[in-house]
Amino acid sequence: MRLAIFGGTFDPIHSAHLTIAREARQQFRLDRILFVPAGNPPHKTESTSATFEHRFRMVELACRGSDGFVASRLEEGDRPSYSLLTVEAVRRDLAAGDELFFLIGADAFAEITTWFRWPELVRRTAFLVVTRPGHEYSTPPGGIVERLEIAALPVSSSEIRDRLRRGERPEAMPEQVLDYIESHSLYR
Numbered sequence: 001m002r003l004a005i006f007g008g009t010f011d012p013i014h015s016a017h018l019t020i021a022r023e024a025r026q027q028f029r030l031d032r033i034l035f036v037p038a039g040n041p042p043h044k045t046e047s048t049s050a051t052f053e054h055r056f057r058m059v060e061l062a063c064r065g066s067d068g069f070v071a072s073r074l075e076e077g078d079r080p081s082y083s084l085l086t087v088e089a090v091r092r093d094l095a096a097g098d099e100l101f102f103l104i105g106a107d108a109f110a111e112i113t114t115w116f117r118w119p120e121l122v123r124r125t126a127f128l129v130v131t132r133p134g135h136e137y138s139t140p141p142g143g144i145v146e147r148l149e150i151a152a153l154p155v156s157s158s159e160i161r162d163r164l165r166r167g168e169r170p171e172a173m174p175e176q177v178l179d180y181i182e183s184h185s186l187y188r
Contacts (some may be wrong), residue, residue, distance in 0.1 A: 002031050003031060003094070008037070016153040087124050098127050103130070
């Protein structure tokens with residue numbers, strides 16, 4: 001099996017996240033992509049707008065109907081959401097011969113050497129790096145990196161949150177996620 005971890009705050013999940021996952025699944029022949037909302041992201045200076053439970057439910061809704069997309073609670077809780085611990089937890093359930101990848105944007109990967117126990121993380125998984133215009137990165141020693149070239153996706157979670165605050169229904173959102181947001185009065 002070929003499996004990728006796709007982590008993030010997903011505050012909220014939107015069409016660009018899903019496009020990235022679909023492209024990665026196709027280009028790298030992935031059997032499954034685990035969408036892992038961060039419970040307590042250590043690199044974020046501001047807190048998330050929605051609780052973990054709401055973000056998880058939105059990810060779960062967005063994954064419905066997409067073969068191979070799975071919402072995961074691996075980072076639920078108050079402890080910092082360290083990617084190394086997530087990779088180790090996923091690896092424990094893999095069979096011999098299974099391949100694990102970490103799907104990540106070039107902007108985040110450019111800062112990988114600031115992450116918790118990053119040399120171990122780089123040794124424990126291969127990275128699928130989504131290239132973005134204007135974001136340069138280098139591969140740390142021992143790292144395995146595959147580039148995922150995607151045309152610029154002009155979608156921003158902060159812009160989406162601003163539009164939701166104004167009562168709009170951004171087109172870059174799955175309908176079922178927008179319905180969930182409205183029914184729970186999120187981002188108001």
